[in-house]
Amino acid sequence: xxxxxxxxxxxxxxxxxxxLGVVLLRDIFRAALLxxxxxxxxxxxxxxxxxxxxxxxxVLIYAGAIAILIIFAIMLTREVQQGNxxxxxxxxxxxxxxxxxxALVFVAVDTDWNLLQDQSRELQxxxxxxxxxxxxxIPDEMRGDIxxxxxxxxxxxxxxxxxxxxxxxxxLLLAAIIGALVxxxxx
Amino acid sequence: MRIVDFFxxxxxxxxLFTALSVVVLSLTWLERKFLGRLQRRLGPNxxxxxxxLQPVADAVKLVLKEDILPSSADRxxxxxxxxxxxxxxxxxxxxxxxxxxxxxxxxxxxxxxIIAFSVITILGLVLAGWGSANKYGILGGLRSSAQLISYEIxxxxxxxxVAMMAQSLNLxxxxxxxxxxxxxxxxxxxxxxxxxxxxxxxxxxxxxxVIFLIAxxxxxxxxxxxIYFAESEIVGGPFVEYSGAHWSVFFLAEYMNTxxxxxxxxxxxxxxxxxxxxxxxxxxxxSLVGVVWFLVKTYFxxxxxxxxxxxxxxxxxxxxxxxxxxxxVPLSFANILITGVFMYYGWPWWSLTLxxxxxxxxxxxxxxxxxxxxxxxxxxxxxxxxxxxxxPRRQAGRQSxxxxxxxxxxxxxx
Numbered sequence: 001x002x003x004x005x006x007x008x009x010x011x012x013x014x015x016x017x018x019x020l021g022v023v024l025l026r027d028i029f030r031a032a033l034l035x036x037x038x039x040x041x042x043x044x045x046x047x048x049x050x051x052x053x054x055x056x057x058x059v060l061i062y063a064g065a066i067a068i069l070i071i072f073a074i075m076l077t078r079e080v081q082q083g084n085x086x087x088x089x090x091x092x093x094x095x096x097x098x099x100x101x102x103a104l105v106f107v108a109v110d111t112d113w114n115l116l117q118d119q120s121r122e123l124q125x126x127x128x129x130x131x132x133x134x135x136x137x138i139p140d141e142m143r144g145d146i147x148x149x150x151x152x153x154x155x156x157x158x159x160x161x162x163x164x165x166x167x168x169x170x171x172l173l174l175a176a177i178i179g180a181l182v183x184x185x186x187x
Numbered sequence: 188m189r190i191v192d193f194f195x196x197x198x199x200x201x202x203l204f205t206a207l208s209v210v211v212l213s214l215t216w217l218e219r220k221f222l223g224r225l226q227r228r229l230g231p232n233x234x235x236x237x238x239x240l241q242p243v244a245d246a247v248k249l250v251l252k253e254d255i256l257p258s259s260a261d262r263x264x265x266x267x268x269x270x271x272x273x274x275x276x277x278x279x280x281x282x283x284x285x286x287x288x289x290x291x292x293x294x295x296x297x298x299x300x301i302i303a304f305s306v307i308t309i310l311g312l313v314l315a316g317w318g319s320a321n322k323y324g325i326l327g328g329l330r331s332s333a334q335l336i337s338y339e340i341x342x343x344x345x346x347x348x349v350a351m352m353a354q355s356l357n358l359x360x361x362x363x364x365x366x367x368x369x370x371x372x373x374x375x376x377x378x379x380x381x382x383x384x385x386x387x388x389x390x391x392x393x394x395x396x397v398i399f400l401i402a403x404x405x406x407x408x409x410x411x412x413x414i415y416f417a418e419s420e421i422v423g424g425p426f427v428e429y430s431g432a433h434w435s436v437f438f439l440a441e442y443m444n445t446x447x448x449x450x451x452x453x454x455x456x457x458x459x460x461x462x463x464x465x466x467x468x469x470x471x472x473x474s475l476v477g478v479v480w481f482l483v484k485t486y487f488x489x490x491x492x493x494x495x496x497x498x499x500x501x502x503x504x505x506x507x508x509x510x511x512x513x514x515x516v517p518l519s520f521a522n523i524l525i526t527g528v529f530m531y532y533g534w535p536w537w538s539l540t541l542x543x544x545x546x547x548x549x550x551x552x553x554x555x556x557x558x559x560x561x562x563x564x565x566x567x568x569x570x571x572x573x574x575x576x577x578x579p580r581r582q583a584g585r586q587s588x589x590x591x592x593x594x595x596x597x598x599x600x601x
Contacts, residue, residue: 063310064306065306072329
């Protein structure tokens, strides 16, 4: 247990420090790199919570795709290392993060953490896999003996219960691709 | 987790790293010797018997070389970039099995994990290009990200087709699925096995294997696709300012990635550690024979990769991107489509082989026609001009020397 706590604190400190660096650094390229560190640390948290699928998705989509997109945009922008000057959007930039922070604090305070802990401990005793509970009913015979083998349940949920959001997301991505093609098309 | 487990993991990682270093050394020697053979040379033959100590000499030279930091470079990014390239390619090896029970950590979605972490390599190359404060470095970084993102898609698509048939993302399950008489994981798999017959996926999906190898070569940046550090165009791309030990870290990562592509081809398509001779009684013997089969198959794929390097010229960047988006990506989607149709209707296993072969040969013929089109055009123009040149001369020859002179004589005489 102690070992896991050490790992947790390493991840926690590094993710918070990197997140502060993202906000405070003047050099936007380094800020983008620290964002990658934040993403990887969050993936580490997911692994610690037995949500290995989520961790791998985090690495693939955030650390892989989105971070590279950001860095690509920075490399193609001129005079990028000077950073942005303050502009008239400053009040909005204060307001919305404060609202977000309030919502997060409310959720953190309002949630009954003890109950979740008990539940997860109970689940660990019963089925060894914590996150199977969070994504709903998976029959026992579909679950392998290795942790993290809950993809089949996730996939079934995606094409049964949540098929509409899933398809809407794909339509959104298709629209984005076509929009990008229209934008860069030669006239 | 107890403290002993922690040390066992550290020990396993050390063993893995040592084994990988030895493999990389062997690969550099093998590449030089094999390319030498292809080019009718001897290759390295001075240091040690058959030049076997050449990689050691190279490593010592690289470590002893001065490590130069360009004065305008971004110091932190410049030093961190080689690690960002090396660490993911090392982390991939944590879940790649060399035999059924010889793997550091059997992650259940190993294939997904491998795909996710191999993307981070792009980040390292971009960082190297940016950090060196060099035009060629930045060009190389941009090229590498464009190329690697483009070729990531076919790799993922082909892997999906394989995972569809094996009904698993676990590398051990996928490899075992290619052996007859293996117990199925889920009831659905049992139904499929009747149609699939448990032959290696290379037989079922030749198209998939070819796409995987091509896109894998592009991911690693081996020679027909080494456009992002092409020495003759952008003098080394992201690596242009690196020297000594830091450059050798990039080198190590490149060879590790080559070995990963070869190992994954062996595991996913060639049946991994299964072979004609496979004892099962003592476990250590089974593992040993399994590792030998795995290495034989992997090194075979690696020789094919070196062979491709010795044969094909480097692509141009526009050719590279066009090849990715117009040929390889649509083909990988078609591969998923035929796999899905085959699985849904439960056709006999050879039908998938037939579909795959037909598709790949048709596309291969079209590519051949397309690639040789300029050459054929040149030949056509040349032939037509020769015909035109011959025509009046023959008539002139006839007029001067009479009807007995043949056309050859007339040409040579004129």
